[in-house]
Amino acid sequence: MKFDSLIIGGGLAGLVCGIRCAQAGLKTGIISRGESGLAFSSGTIDLMGTGQNRESLIDPFKGIEWMLLKNPEHPYGKVGLDNIHQAMSWFQTLSREIELPYAPIAEGKNQHRITALGALRPTYLSPASMVHMPIEGKQTGFHRVAVVNIEGFRDFQPELARHNLRCLAEFQGVEVVSATIKLPSEALGNRDPGTMRSVELSRQLDSDRAISILAEKLKAAIGHADLVLLPSVLSLSNGSERLAQLSELSGYKISELATLPPSLPGLRLSERLQQRFHRLGGLMMSGDKADKGIIEQGKVQSISTHGNNQMALIADHIILASGSFMSGGLVADRNRIRESIFGLDVNTDSDRPQWANQKFLNGKAHAFTGFGVVVDQYMRPRKDNETVENLYCIGSVLGHAQPVEEGSAGGIAISTGWAAAERIIQKAAIQQKTAVQKTSSQEEIHHVR
Amino acid sequence: MSVNLALLDTSFDMCIKCTVCTTKCPVAEVQPDYPGPKQSGPDGERWRIKGEGFYDESLKYCTNCKRCEVACPSGVEIGSIIQKAKVRSGRHKPKIRDYILSHTDLMGAVATPVAPVVNMVTKVKPVRKLMDKVLDIDERPALPTYSWQTFRQWFKKDAPDQTGFKRQITFYHGCYINSNDTTVGKDLVKVLNAMNIGVQLLKKEKCCGVPLIANGFMDKAQSNAKLNTEQFREALEGDSECVISTSSSCSMTIRDEYHKLLEVDNRELVDRIFFFNTFLVKEFEQGNLPEMKPVKIKIAYHSPCHLIRVGGIVFTLEILRRIPGVELHMLDQRCCGQAGTYGFKKENYETSQEIGAPIFDQINKINPDFVVTDCEACKMQVESSTDYKVLHPLSVLARAL
Numbered sequence: 001m002k003f004d005s006l007i008i009g010g011g012l013a014g015l016v017c018g019i020r021c022a023q024a025g026l027k028t029g030i031i032s033r034g035e036s037g038l039a040f041s042s043g044t045i046d047l048m049g050t051g052q053n054r055e056s057l058i059d060p061f062k063g064i065e066w067m068l069l070k071n072p073e074h075p076y077g078k079v080g081l082d083n084i085h086q087a088m089s090w091f092q093t094l095s096r097e098i099e100l101p102y103a104p105i106a107e108g109k110n111q112h113r114i115t116a117l118g119a120l121r122p123t124y125l126s127p128a129s130m131v132h133m134p135i136e137g138k139q140t141g142f143h144r145v146a147v148v149n150i151e152g153f154r155d156f157q158p159e160l161a162r163h164n165l166r167c168l169a170e171f172q173g174v175e176v177v178s179a180t181i182k183l184p185s186e187a188l189g190n191r192d193p194g195t196m197r198s199v200e201l202s203r204q205l206d207s208d209r210a211i212s213i214l215a216e217k218l219k220a221a222i223g224h225a226d227l228v229l230l231p232s233v234l235s236l237s238n239g240s241e242r243l244a245q246l247s248e249l250s251g252y253k254i255s256e257l258a259t260l261p262p263s264l265p266g267l268r269l270s271e272r273l274q275q276r277f278h279r280l281g282g283l284m285m286s287g288d289k290a291d292k293g294i295i296e297q298g299k300v301q302s303i304s305t306h307g308n309n310q311m312a313l314i315a316d317h318i319i320l321a322s323g324s325f326m327s328g329g330l331v332a333d334r335n336r337i338r339e340s341i342f343g344l345d346v347n348t349d350s351d352r353p354q355w356a357n358q359k360f361l362n363g364k365a366h367a368f369t370g371f372g373v374v375v376d377q378y379m380r381p382r383k384d385n386e387t388v389e390n391l392y393c394i395g396s397v398l399g400h401a402q403p404v405e406e407g408s409a410g411g412i413a414i415s416t417g418w419a420a421a422e423r424i425i426q427k428a429a430i431q432q433k434t435a436v437q438k439t440s441s442q443e444e445i446h447h448v449r
Numbered sequence: 450m451s452v453n454l455a456l457l458d459t460s461f462d463m464c465i466k467c468t469v470c471t472t473k474c475p476v477a478e479v480q481p482d483y484p485g486p487k488q489s490g491p492d493g494e495r496w497r498i499k500g501e502g503f504y505d506e507s508l509k510y511c512t513n514c515k516r517c518e519v520a521c522p523s524g525v526e527i528g529s530i531i532q533k534a535k536v537r538s539g540r541h542k543p544k545i546r547d548y549i550l551s552h553t554d555l556m557g558a559v560a561t562p563v564a565p566v567v568n569m570v571t572k573v574k575p576v577r578k579l580m581d582k583v584l585d586i587d588e589r590p591a592l593p594t595y596s597w598q599t600f601r602q603w604f605k606k607d608a609p610d611q612t613g614f615k616r617q618i619t620f621y622h623g624c625y626i627n628s629n630d631t632t633v634g635k636d637l638v639k640v641l642n643a644m645n646i647g648v649q650l651l652k653k654e655k656c657c658g659v660p661l662i663a664n665g666f667m668d669k670a671q672s673n674a675k676l677n678t679e680q681f682r683e684a685l686e687g688d689s690e691c692v693i694s695t696s697s698s699c700s701m702t703i704r705d706e707y708h709k710l711l712e713v714d715n716r717e718l719v720d721r722i723f724f725f726n727t728f729l730v731k732e733f734e735q736g737n738l739p740e741m742k743p744v745k746i747k748i749a750y751h752s753p754c755h756l757i758r759v760g761g762i763v764f765t766l767e768i769l770r771r772i773p774g775v776e777l778h779m780l781d782q783r784c785c786g787q788a789g790t791y792g793f794k795k796e797n798y799e800t801s802q803e804i805g806a807p808i809f810d811q812i813n814k815i816n817p818d819f820v821v822t823d824c825e826a827c828k829m830q831v832e833s834s835t836d837y838k839v840l841h842p843l844s845v846l847a848r849a850l
């Protein structure tokens with residue numbers, strides 16, 4: 001079956017690229033094997049959070065400029081600053097269309113998000129269900145902050161979060177309290193919350209009645225507070241709406257904290273983006289897996305999938321968005337790293353002992369997290385040193401980035417996904433123009449005859 | 450037991466414990482007594498391999514819809530792990546009820562000669578009450594009705610002559626088309642003939658095995674698989690290009706489960722066994738498109754779980770999009786709750802209805818002329834739970850000819 005553009009991988013990068021292509025009216029397919037990194041992510045979008053000296057960056061765009069001086073091969077270098085700006089504002093518009101608005105604290109400025117362990121991490125865009133905290137200045141503007149859990153829910157420790165928050169310079173002079181509220185068992189479907197993970201709890205709490213009980217309990221337990229931090233357990237699909245409802249009923253400003261996987265804020269974004277892609281007429285092959293791609297004469301000729309080896313899929317433009325090691329886009333064999341579908345060229349020349357640091361968690365980036373596919377200025381990869389004309393690589397399958405250390409994963413996914421789509425849309429328009437010219441000139445010939 | 454269900458499969462070790470599967474399980478969403486795919490699948494399996502004592506009754510709630518497998522980032526075949534555990538445990542001693550619901554070809558053979566009587570009787574309230582009491586077949590859902598003439602009988606006596614076509618394919622009709630609703634079979638003949646392709650039937654065929662597997666009759670499923678595979682081989686050695694099935698569950702079973710679950714090696718044949726949609730799209734793309742007139746209908750398309758699992762929805766959409774005049778609405782990709790014979794069983798009826806409720810609501814909102822889906826079980830569920838008639842995609846295409 002033939003597509004205009006065919007994307008392998010339905011993570012943030014693949015979905016962004018797919019939605020942009022479908023918006024432009026291209027016949028677009030996404031082959032997606034299982035949920036993506038979004039299911040584990042905090043649900044906020046990092047752009048460039050950390051500077052060369054491990055400091056939190058206030059201006060991510062400046063940070064990108066500095067970083068590119070040292071590392072021009074970085075995916076951001078291929079996209080270019082102007083395009084990164086455009087991609088991020090396109091994403092914000094999209095987020096409003098899917099009714100899950102994402103915003104920075106101020107245009108072009110990073111903010112802090114609060115983690116479930118009570119640490120602050122720089123990020124660029126966050127959903128309305130999370131509080132925007134400034135990085136500049138050491139004042140949060142809050143006087144009394146309450147960290148609250150629902151009794152029995154085991155994937156969140158409010159005392160730990162409270163303790164850690166208190167230790168932060170930003171929270172000096174802020175009264176941080178913690179509380180655990182007990183819900184009547186009728187609000188929990190007569191079930192013990194100790195047996196539930198965040199999704200299961202969220203199913204029980206996804207009702208007007210449960211929310212109003214929760215609001216009453218909150219008021220009784222914490223008294224005055226100008227910020228309430230709650231683990232993310234309010235509805236998977238309608239979490240933002242439920243949080244707003246709880247805020248209104250209780251009178252508190254409430255912010256959700258992403259807990260251990262599955263992360264509801266991340267899954268929510270994934271769900272809404274998939275829905276958008278469907279509604280734009282996008283063709284989702286979920287549950288299937290791209291097995292192999294045939295590259296001949298410098299072009300991808302066809303893709304075969306696990307579920308449908310009977311019909312090769314072909315497309316004018318193929319986009320590889322298969323992620324990094326965790327998602328299977330890259331595979332580590334004993335002595336080499338490979339890209340799993342096409343066997344594209346990757347940026348690893350070192351031997352295995354150099355792939356990782358001696359200590360796993362000493363805060364320094366490992367070499368392997370920077371491994372990935374090497375691309376040209378249009379994000380086209382090479383196979384055996386020859387450029388593949390109609391293939392584009394986006395997101396974390398790309399090499400030369402250190403997404404964890406930099407705090408840049410989401411931004412790379414969005415900006416490379418958007419930029420590849422724009423390039424494809426342009427090329428498709430040119431193709432169409434020449435096709436139209438051809439047919440109209442043929443018609444002219446008809447007339448003359 | 451001759452089917453080896455022992456530790457063939459240690460794919461549960463690939464589980465990274467992320468719980469993503471449980472967020473997508475339609476049963477866990479409405480039935481809090483079901484621990485969900487993570488616990489019932491890979492987690493539970495680690496205990497179950499230690500001994501039978503760790504078997505958990507709640508596995509019975511799983512419908513084998515495979516939504517969990519679609520969501521899993523690590524490729525764990527959760528649904529299959531659960532099905533095998535159920536059978537291995539031997540605790541789900543199939544009841545007479547399960548025998549009746551699962552032996553679809555046998556029941557068809559018994560019922561079709563006296564179809565009007567059976568159809569009438571299974572609609573009579575006291576009879577349904579009795580079936581409910583004695584057999585645990587819930588009295589509420591509409592049971593499949595039987596056709597007075599089987600598809601095979603029609604094909605022999607009344608189908609247009611097929612010998613004049615140079616190209617020939619073999620149609621595996623399955624039980625539902627043969628005994629319950631012959632329409633889709635007739636429509637396939639009509640459509641393929643319009644594309645200059647003749648249709649043959651297998652000399653004989655048995656139920657593909659899907660209801661037998663779901664109800665624990667593994668030996669019977671295996672012997673059916675052997676017979677069907679022999680028949681496929683014979684047909685493909687003859688003048689038939691390929692075998693085509695119009696049921697998404699039959700073709701998933703034949704293509705995937707015969708080899709993996711039932712240990713009937715058909716790997717050299719599967720590339721020539723097609724679900725109708727891939728075959729048609731292939732032909733369309735090669736320019737073999739039947740002449741079509743506009744069909745001015747509004748349809749709502751429901752994606753069957755098993756077709757999602759194999760990534761096949763897009764091919765059906767490609768066909769529907771090529772039919773002029775059709776106004777296509779996509780229903781959200783949720784399970785309808787029927788899952789083969791699951792929704793007929795008394796202990797599952799409520800769960801089944803609750804799972805399907807959002808789909809039924811959406812259908813009512815769209816108010817289409819028809820709901821369209823590729824799966825006969827989904828069709829029964831939607832027709833039983835809404836006021837809308839359900840068509841197979843081929844029947845929409847046949848209307849355009």
Ligand SMILES: Cc1cc2nc3c(=O)[nH]c(=O)nc-3n(C[C@H](O)[C@H](O)[C@H](O)COP(=O)(O)OP(=O)(O)OC[C@H]3O[C@@H](n4cnc5c(N)ncnc54)[C@H](O)[C@@H]3O)c2cc1C
Binds near residue numbers: 008326328341395
């Ligand atoms: C634990 C964790 C926390 C994170 N937190 C944040 C955060 O706070 N902020 C932030 O901005 N980002 C975060 N991220 C990163 C972010 O969620 C994305 O992972 C990142 O943006 C990369 O997206 P991607 O689309 O390139 O790849 P992925 O998200 O990895 O998606 C790749 C997809 O491709 C599929 N795939 C792979 N091979 C095939 C194949 N052969 N056929 C079909 N499909 C295939 C995979 O199954 C997967 O669904 C986090 C990631 C993780 C893992």
Ligand code: SF4
Binds near residue numbers: 473476485510514517
């Ligand atoms: S197969 Fe379906 S019902 Fe069974 S565990 Fe998986 S998602 Fe749930």
Ligand code: SF4
Binds near residue numbers: 463468520521524
């Ligand atoms: S989704 Fe897959 S990896 Fe995650 S818990 Fe379920 S089975 Fe394990």
